[in-house]
Amino acid sequence: MSELAASGVSNRNHGSNIGTGTIPQGSGAAARVLDAEMNWLAKLLDAAIRLYFGQPCEVDDIARIDAPDLRDETTWYARIVREHITELDERVTLALALAPCLRPQLLDPLFARNPNLERAFSEFGGTARGTHAGFWPTYETAAFVVGATTALERRIRLTRLAEPDHPLRRARILHLEPTESAVNWFDAPLRVDPLALSRITLGVEQRPDYSSTFPARRLTTPLEWDDLVLHSGVRDEIDELRAWIEHSRTLLDTWQLDRHIKPGYRSLFYGPPGTGKTLTASLLGKTTGLDVYRIDLSLVVSKFIGETEKNLAQVFDEAERREWILFFDEADALFGKRTATSSSNDRYANQEVAFLLQRVEDFPGVVILASNLKGNIDDAFARRFQSMIYFPAPGQAERLTLWRNAFSRGPRLAAEVDLEVIAADYEVTGGAIANVLRHAALSTLRRGGETILQADIIEGIRRELRKDGKTP
Ligand SMILES: Nc1ncnc2c1ncn2[C@@H]1O[C@H](COP(=O)(O)OP(=O)(O)OP(=O)(O)O)[C@@H](O)[C@H]1O
Ligand SMILES: [Mg+2]
Incomplete structure (x- = not known):
């Protein structure tokens, strides 16, 4: 299998962190990049069919058809390819998974029937999916396009895409459905995760709505980083946090410090009201291209035990996959010294608190907790902060x-x-x-x-x- 280095598929460790750095281009650029990718896929498919049936073909291997160069593109798709894809079969699989959504007719040649058997070609794979009228590709289809139908070695190599550890699966881009495909993985339909799909196609992502079952709200600010006025000491500490957001991937992946350093970063902002704690959290997101979500603590303790936990779990899951910065305001209410339980309400509160503490601690991204008092924070919890930043009243x-x-x-x-x-x-x-x-x-x-x-x-x-x- 040929390396795609020349076309922008390079060492994934050097790719930029998805979700940070430059903000991806909008849907116009996304469409242009995807259009080129579909043109490429159409050529591959045509060549694959010709080669398989011994028809005249300009190339003797589909690997000779150049993939679009994505090195200078900043769309989500280009970044996904740079970051998570090193080999041709991976890129073909992802492009194929997108085809039913982007250009379904591209796959129509695969509806051809085998005249000898009067049935579809098993080599093409494919499956019927709900109301989709076109050909829905499966991993078998990917195997066919990359010429793995007869080359067993290529075919076996392709199965690594089924591993939960494969970068495209770990980053939740390729979705593998638990269907009868358990019998034969090659029969599983190729599907792009809905979130990844909206990022790839729209260039932006659809954000979940705030509701009683989704107790988090996005924090935004019209102000810019330069509007932030801080003591130089505070600014240093904030700069360190910002550097972490921008460079943690390099630290953990390229320098392989992940064996010594936990991936998350928890910071406590404390100090008098109106000193810029919430503003700083919003700006950290704004300048690094990450969304900041404020968790509504008033909804955290609900009468319906279990419900809250489920809702919170949903927020943390979303936050992890979308690389949000999580912001807890008035955190002392939550992370203060645990009081002896008196009413039954408190007991539930403590149960939710324990759950929250655990999730905060395990969260692999940035969590910012804001509070007006430092003295109130549980010592055991305080030790788990990577930084505690005091926001003094301005001089x-x-x-x-x-x-x-x-x-x-x-x-x-x-x-x-x-x-x-x-x-x-x-x-x-x-x-x-x-x-x-x-x-x-x-x-x-x-x-x-x-x-x-x-x-x-x-x-x-x-x-x-x-x-x-x-x-x-
Ligand atoms: N350090 C600062 N630099 C620039 N503007 C600031 C600063 N502090 C406060 N402001 C202004 O005051 C507004 C309110 O500040 P902010 O909400 O960030 O305070 P806070 O520390 O979160 O307060 P609280 O503890 O009450 O939540 C900001 O939106 C901004 O307009
Ligand atoms: Mg605030």
């Missing part, structure tokens, strides 16, 4: 940057406003500053004015300080 310099950023857009500031003095005089957090901006802008609008006055800002600050029980 004077950070406050000044926050104020300047806040007023960089929207209505202009009156000449009397001196943000340096405001930053020096009032100890407020980024969250409070965002609220002051809202208040000041609204006051300006209500006045019919166009510039924000010093008084608007000071009044906004007063309100914020009053909320905290402080008086300015």
Whole structure:
């Protein structure tokens, strides 16, 4: 079997991590790449039929037909090929699995009947599937296309695709159904996992909806990484976490540190309200191209014991396969010191907590837990964090940057406003500053004015300080 290195199929360890790095191109690019792939598959199929029946053919082996070069493509399909595929038969199998969805008529030649036996060719494999009118390929079909019908060695090699450890199966791209195929694996229909299919075809993925049975919601922010204002010490720690997200694959796979390092990363963000914990979690996802999901803890403890566990398990499973960052807000409620159980509700709560702790600990991706207090976190649990990052209230310099950023857009500031003095005089957090901006802008609008006055800002600050029980 020939190596596909020349066409972008190279050592999978050097491929980029699916889900991180550059964000995949959209559906236009996806269609172009897939179209080329289907053209290639059609040529292979034609050649395979010609070679098998001894008809004239331009090549003596389908391996001589060049596969599309995917080295510079960033679509999901190209990345899957780069990351998980090293050999021709794998790529053919994946392309064949996509064909019923992308170009079903491509497989029509396989409906040809064997005139000697007046039945379909067993060599072609294929199966009927529900309402699909076309030919549905099986692993037998893949064997036929790669010329493994008569070459037993090639045929046997193909069976490695049935192994749960095969990269295409481990990454949940090729789906193997437990059907009668247990009798003969070659009869199993070729199927691409629905999630992989939506990534491959749409270029984006369909996200599950938040519901009572799916207690997680995607966190997004219109802000950018540069808008984040942090103490340099905090930034260092955040940069380390970001580096982990970006490079953990290299660390674990290429450097083979996976024997010493567990794949997941758990970080606790703690500190006063409004200091940017939630914002940082959202931005970590935004800059690395990963989705961040916030688990709704109010839905975690439900009256229906078992249900919650099932719902949570679903979130963790989805999170693992889609490489989400999981975010738990107000985590102290969950991970605080276990209190003696009093009511029956608490007992269930503790049962769910135990389940959650286990899943958090085993999760192979990034989990961020946010809390206002550190003292409350169970010691045993604290030891399991890779990092505990304290988000202090911003100092004077950070406050000044926050104020300047806040007023960089929207209505202009009156000449009397001196943000340096405001930053020096009032100890407020980024969250409070965002609220002051809202208040000041609204006051300006209500006045019919166009510039924000010093008084608007000071009044906004007063309100914020009053909320905290402080008086300015
Ligand atoms: N360090 C920061 N840099 C830039 N903006 C910030 C920062 N901290 C807070 N903000 C602003 O305040 C808003 C609220 O902050 P955020 O929700 O991240 O606080 P939090 O630490 O999660 O608070 P809580 O503990 O109450 O959940 C942000 O959306 C952002 O507009
Ligand atoms: Mg928060």
